[in-house]
Amino acid sequence: MRQSQLFTRTSKEMPKDEVSVNASLLMRAGFVDKLFAGVYTLLPLGLRVMTKIENIVRAQMNAALGQEVLMPALHPRDNWDATARWDAMDVLFKLKDSADKEYALGATHEEIITPLAQKFLISYQDLPRSIYQIQTKFRNEPRAKSGLLRGREFRMKDLYSFHADEADLDQYYETMKGVYFQVFKQVGLGGITHITFASGGAFSKYSHEFQTITSAGEDTIYVCAACQVAVNREIISELKSVCPECGGTELLEHRAIEVGNIFKLGTRFSGAFDFRYTDERGALRPVVMGCYGIGITRLLGAIVEVHHDGRGIVWPAAVAPMSVHLVSLAREAADVRQADEIYGALARAGIEVLYDDRQAVRAGEKFADSDLFGLPLRVVVSAKTLESQSVELKRRGREEAILAPIGNLLTAVTQELAG
């Protein structure tokens, strides 16, 4: 798309009242707008990033046999009374309708998915099943100062699995560990995202978080030097500083942000709704459940915290809003025509291009915008490059640029994007 037509504009100033790096950069680049603390609008370029993250997550959930649904955000109080969480969950937003009936805004969806699944999963032949959604959640967070890392309204993928017994849950739970590592690798957080033991619940001693190491993280974890598995500070003393995975004792402290978690719910929620299935012998048995969350907008914020430099964002290719930033410094009509033609050629080749066609903007400002946006490949067209019928290619995050002949443009761009 042409940058001259883009809804947003960049800002040189750090936004007021915003202490987080992720929100500051995303706001300065015009990717998000802050409505109030913890609540942001996704602007055109930001929404493109989020959609790419969601599609990566969606593909992995589908591969894990997840079936996608979309549950409501308005939850009747009855559902939350049934699990005794109406009063116990202090981040619930609550409201009433015109008939004084009470509702919660969905902070999580066990209270909805459990009675829903109960309608359809009747016999052992209906198990196992995995159901997920990618949806907007609401949490009445008292302190929301970490930008997109802790939202009061945020996007989340939540998958719920239903099993005939604990052995089947255990097996699926192990599968999901691998699926989660795939997701974090694909969005550009591989290697620095650690599976982390955290406190469990009524039905399992521990749950597992996926923690991405970043100084902006709100959590403290201890990564085992031997096996790379981590332990959340909340249980480190209980574990006597010994890695529960391999017994290692060299545990290194890091700040980290929880980008996902997986949890064996056992019969905590099926019990609350008396959700049982008929087994092979005709006996009624409780359904065993697991849940698996990924904070989509939090992931977006975490990617920015990890992938930026002093000049702006450095998007991993898979989640970049577009692949190429075509920056035209052309002034003469014939040069502008050539820049337009290059834009057309890239677009026709199916390459996602943001085309900085603005006439009244200085080169320095264009390059500053380009670094702030952080698209993987910058292509500069100017009177100077056109003298040799070339364009200049520079990958974001690298210093060196190369000249490529226009005749060889598509090959050169494709190579740089792949490289």
Add this chain to the structure above:
Amino acid sequence: MRQSQLFTRTSKEMPKDEVSVNASLLMRAGFVDKLFAGVYTLLPLGLRVMTKIENIVRAQMNAALGQEVLMPALHPRDNWDATARWDAMDVLFKLKDSADKEYALGATHEEIITPLAQKFLISYQDLPRSIYQIQTKFRNEPRAKSGLLRGREFRMKDLYSFHADEADLDQYYETMKGVYFQVFKQVGLGGITHITFASGGAFSKYSHEFQTITSAGEDTIYVCAACQVAVNREIISELKSVCPECGGTELLEHRAIEVGNIFKLGTRFSGAFDFRYTDERGALRPVVMGCYGIGITRLLGAIVEVHHDGRGIVWPAAVAPMSVHLVSLAREAADVRQADEIYGALARAGIEVLYDDRQAVRAGEKFADSDLFGLPLRVVVSAKTLESQSVELKRRGREEAILAPIGNLLTAVTQELAG
């Protein structure tokens, strides 16, 4: 996907407490689940339909130069006080956070988009712009008895346009009329969806609705026999029963459902936020706005009201959850293997197939499910069809079936789907 693995199951019984045809059929088919009056979960097949509708709408909005964003559902009271609609809009859900700050749940987004656009649209060179979202909205409707036609939580596409003057708004408004007709034609409501004069507001005498004729509709409209433009009952007496488009006097009464509306807002909201731009001569002038809505879930319900028969839904091809319902009546292992191969061949060809591979279900029940689901093409594989190395093809909504040789399967299926 294999029907034996599908999360949902069909139901023969009409749902209790549901008087609408659309919700009854969608619930019986397992496309949606009702959480409470006016609030539904989109189940796997229903979500697929909704996604197809959304993608049709999205493509048309993009073609009309709309830029997609995603605005929050939590709106600070201040924004609604600024337009004096906090008290005036009686369907607003209201709530407080833990610090007693007040919020509305977004019932519409003029209060958010106007101050947002104000940050980016500064000069005449930034105009016109069109910004839209496809998002979940909330309205505290006292009576929500029409299934998906009137939700308390529902999906909506809302586009807002920003112009330098009224002439530019008028021009875009006319463009959007054509765009809307395209959308309704593509989702299968062409010919029965009428542009309809309705009451206007502070800045225009009339607005326009798009009304789809169906006996389930909550509105009454009068369609001009001469030009097919309609008039909403609310202004028919004001117009003295004369068509405002062509002067025709033969106006035919119909029940109809409002599936979209377009509205010239003028400076109603830019005025409230003092949103002005700098014109060519450096003078500050108010931005002129338009808004354009399509109820996505309402559209889903309207399609079902229009396209069903005594046996179930009859999806228009463009919004069907899948194209082909492959129904296997095979019992013997060799026949089952052949049915599996046909499923594989269709799937590999990129055709969306629901494969009824259930072994323990009678043929009659399978056919009843198939009619209820309403996929465009039913393909039956049985011992009998396999005797002649054939399958039976039948289009939903037609009585006649044809036999097609398996060797010619893909061609026959493609032809039937195109026909």
